[in-house]
Amino acid sequence: MFLESDMKLSCLIVDDEPLARAGIRHLLNQQNQFEIAAEADNGTDALRLAELHQPDIIFLDIQMPGLDGLNVFKQLANKPAVIFCSAYAEHAVAAFELSAVDYLLKPFSAERFQQALFKACGKIIDKLNRGSSKPAETPSYIDRLTIRDPGRLRIVEVNDISWIESAGNYIDIHVYSQRKSYLLRDTMAAIEKKLDPALFARIHRSSIVRKSDIVELRPGDKGDAEVILKCGTVLTMSRRNRNALADLFGHLA
The missing domain is CATH 3.40.50.2300 (Response regulator)
Structure with a gap:
């Protein structure tokens, strides 16, 4: 199939x-x-x-x-x-x-x-x-990803994605609704452009997170921070990306 x-x-x-x-x-x-x-x-x-x-x-x-x-x-x-x-x-x-x-x-x-x-x-x-049917002046963001598994194509809804992390030449997509992750051959920079910034934030060069899944932010002493998700996962927000969550937590000092 x-x-x-x-x-x-x-x-x-x-x-x-x-x-x-x-x-x-x-x-x-x-x-x-x-x-x-x-x-x-x-x-x-x-x-x-x-x-x-x-x-x-x-x-x-x-x-x-x-x-x-x-x-x-x-x-x-x-x-x-x-x-x-x-x-x-x-x-x-x-x-x-x-x-x-x-x-x-x-x-x-x-x-x-x-x-x-x-x-x-x-x-x-x-x-x-790629949703090419939208007007050119309107940013076009994907609502699903296609994961190639042996012998089939798996469709992953963007609404099911909790966070994404870099995995060498791949990205590891964590799907919170199924407690699973899927490898996709892509780059963090490429996938970031495909995702709606109102829903996702790049908090580190190796991680992107769904904003609504964040329950706590623990600032560090070097401008970085720990980001805690609903599932208990702890991610690192780098100093360089500390303003990525400004709409949720304000601008960090």
């Missing part, structure tokens, strides 16, 4: 080989989460059908009559999740430079196909999380 919802993703299959299209069609038809919007055997038709159907995912061959797959990708008005499918490995670097989701080298296994679909779903959900 790719998505923990009833959401269906539309797909466009582009390949000049009928057997290649049939193989992808067969693999997609085995999954309820995907529907085939159209198929094309050349680049010109691919562009026309992409504009007409606005697919979520395009399976795109490289070498085709007329317009090749790389140029099709470059000319797409709206960039969906693109998975290149080719018998030639030498185009992989160029494909990834164009921000392709994946590059399947023919012949590929059903398992390898599943991995590519998983990546495509992740990109689609991340795009939805």
Whole structure:
């Protein structure tokens, strides 16, 4: 299962080989989460059908009559999740430079196909999380995060997050309602920009906390402080970030 919802993703299959299209069609038809919007055997038709159907995912061959797959990708008005499918490995670097989701080298296994679909779903959900439909002048903050676990995508509601701490190349997201934490490959600086500052505060270079979960603040003698949460967790607020909670406790001296 790719998505923990009833959401269906539309797909466009582009390949000049009928057997290649049939193989992808067969693999997609085995999954309820995907529907085939159209198929094309050349680049010109691919562009026309992409504009007409606005697919979520395009399976795109490289070498085709007329317009090749790389140029099709470059000319797409709206960039969906693109998975290149080719018998030639030498185009992989160029494909990834164009921000392709994946590059399947023919012949590929059903398992390898599943991995590519998983990546495509992740990109689609991340795009939805960015909330691009809000007016440009209004800050856009996420209301959920997508955690990639082996074999599935887990949706974590921002309303369930108590605090976040740095964990090397990951961030550790502590979910108070379940007494659990989840690792997400992201940076503290990036996640801070995605969260509403009215709800969360960066109190240390390695921690972000939900303001409503704070029950006590214990100032230290060096301008720092201990932040105590409802669950009993004690976090450190650095001197540099001491004004992050000014709306709750006033400006610390």
